[in-house]
Amino acid sequence: MALVKLLIAEDDVVIAQNLALSLEELGYEVCKTVSSGEELLLEIHQCNPDLVILDITLEGKLDGIDTAAILAKSAQVPFIFMTALSDKQTIDRAKQTNPHAYLVKPFDIRTLQSSIEVAIHNAALRQQPETQPNNTAPTTEPADNFLLHNSLFVKVRNRLEKVALKEIIWAEAQDIYCNIKTQSHIYLVSQSLKNLEQRLPAKDFMRVHRSYIVRLTAIDAIEDNNILIGGKQIPIGNTHKESLLSRLQIL
Structure with missing residues (x-):
């Protein structure tokens, strides 16, 4: 933070x-x-x-x-x-x-x-780009969560706090909101996981489940159908598993 x-x-x-x-x-x-x-x-x-x-x-x-x-x-x-x-x-x-x-x-x-x-x-x-994928109109950022350069600005009580993208480990959907996890904090932000996914760089982050996005370099292990990150188990969705494995260097 x-x-x-x-x-x-x-x-x-x-x-x-x-x-x-x-x-x-x-x-x-x-x-x-x-x-x-x-x-x-x-x-x-x-x-x-x-x-x-x-x-x-x-x-x-x-x-x-x-x-x-x-x-x-x-x-x-x-x-x-x-x-x-x-x-x-x-x-x-x-x-x-x-x-x-x-x-x-x-x-x-x-x-x-x-x-x-x-x-x-x-x-x-x-x-923001003028258009989003599939030629849809740009999504308006919620009034208390802003993405600028390489940081996400999150409204915490009465002030904005800057969260560097490189500090984000995973994000989890919470209905129309989502949790963003860093090494030291969990932030509840008022935007959907889908909107957040569009803001995060695809080279670093990946949707691995309908409810989760992970930073690829933060993955500690993959066990059965779960990703392990810092002791947390994150499920891998069936539709995402092949894409995930293709992006990892597996010996």
Whole structure:
């Protein structure tokens, strides 16, 4: 389990520090605060944030909108604008960069928290393919489970927690929900196993039963019609057994 990692670009040092403290109290990780667009572009790959909170008015030659335009092309990291400027010209400029959310100062921390969740949700939707297999329409991600880059963002109580795909061992259907098991946690998420299957990379994960998906590299043994993973027995469905065996190196 990892916290959602944020990078803050704000030219007022006091505001930046207070914002960072408030976000950390809410359970986010603030990896860096910067005061200029140039500094942000230098730090973005070092910090590798999940989201950038970006003031439009910044120190240096690049304002927040100029910085966001470069960020969108080079790093593809989702970002939120925050600004005291709400005039039409500024908003029209900002819209050209396709921000994932927009906040007008002053705002309270709960509004910011909601905007962070909306921004991650919007970023996840933008990464979905336009069509799903069999030419069906894309599936809308539930409002509290987002897949972005190589991580799944899961709503736990009042915050988002980041679960790296490489940490997932298996997933189990629970009616219209499913459990996701990692080395240290089990998360109950509000989407079906079928929807989750479409999000997980097929090279690493496989449906082995109508109620189970497993990470192939996590399999410890296969005994009769069961997979053993960390002491748990997972049944192998008759329709999946041949495909499973064909993907394993059997001597």
